[in-house]
Amino acid sequence: MTPATPDIDFAALIDAYHAGDEQARDRLVERYMPLVRSLAARYAGRGEPQEDLIQVASIGLLLSIERFDTSREVQFTTYAVPTIVGEIQRHFRDRAWALHVPRRMKELSVRLTRAVESKTAELGRAPTIAELAEVTGATEDEVVEALQSSDAYSTRSLSQPLGRDADDETMQDVLGVEDTGFAEVEDSVLVEAGLQALDERERRIVELRFFEGLTQSEIAARIGISQMHVSRLLRRALHVMRGRLEEAMKEELP
Numbered sequence: 371m372t373p374a375t376p377d378i379d380f381a382a383l384i385d386a387y388h389a390g391d392e393q394a395r396d397r398l399v400e401r402y403m404p405l406v407r408s409l410a411a412r413y414a415g416r417g418e419p420q421e422d423l424i425q426v427a428s429i430g431l432l433l434s435i436e437r438f439d440t441s442r443e444v445q446f447t448t449y450a451v452p453t454i455v456g457e458i459q460r461h462f463r464d465r466a467w468a469l470h471v472p473r474r475m476k477e478l479s480v481r482l483t484r485a486v487e488s489k490t491a492e493l494g495r496a497p498t499i500a501e502l503a504e505v506t507g508a509t510e511d512e513v514v515e516a517l518q519s520s521d522a523y524s525t526r527s528l529s530q531p532l533g534r535d536a537d538d539e540t541m542q543d544v545l546g547v548e549d550t551g552f553a554e555v556e557d558s559v560l561v562e563a564g565l566q567a568l569d570e571r572e573r574r575i576v577e578l579r580f581f582e583g584l585t586q587s588e589i590a591a592r593i594g595i596s597q598m599h600v601s602r603l604l605r606r607a608l609h610v611m612r613g614r615l616e617e618a619m620k621e622e623l624p
Contacts, residue, residue, distance in 0.1 A: 496613020
């Protein structure tokens with residue numbers, strides 16, 4: 371492999387910075403900020419403000435400038451890109467969660483996000499819990515737990531208006547109100563498609579919970595399993611149904 375051609379101007383700036391010239395570092399940062407913004411943009415839409423992601427990526431750039439050895443025959447970007455991306459991923463793993471979640475669940479949640487994207491593209495549909503477990507090397511219960519833990523990624527204030535106007539009703543105004551439109555959902559074709567994707571026991575649990583209004587403890591007593599097992603099966607069933615609903619809605623788009 372042909373060695374990378376050294377950038378003499380870049381090497382001079384790095385050497386100047388390492389010798390104590392702060393202006394040299396500022397020039398390097400200015401030069402590579404487009405790279406920082408580009409890498410931060412890859413993680414847009416995942417619940418973090420874009421400006422925060424750019425700041426985190428900028429820390430990765432500064433670390434790259436600090437640690438880069440000009441004697442190595444590699445391009446700076448080859449070294450900087452994984453460093454910057456690593457800082458962004460670490461930010462999502464360690465700091466971007468609203469509630470405390472065990473690190474193993476955070477890491478599995480990140481792997482699941484990638485797995486869902488790749489398997490959806492591969493299969494043309496949302497992957498099942500079993501398929502996600504196989505891809506990530508986790509058990510099905512761990513997958514369900516990690517998907518449930520992802521709900522702790524961000525929170526919403528109960529006093530935040532649900533609409534655009536400041537005087538609109540808030541979450542605390544409607545929290546706990548009975549869903550009066552559920553009968554319409556029951557009869558809809560989309561929900562039926564979601565139910566058909568479940569096995570017999572999962573479908574029965576969903577029907578008992580949402581159509582007949584039973585509590586999880588009542589469902590557990592009727593089916594003959596633990597309440598915790600009911601909770602896990604319900605989470606898994608809703609995940610599968612959501613995938614089928616999204617698939618069906620895409621098919622209906624022109």
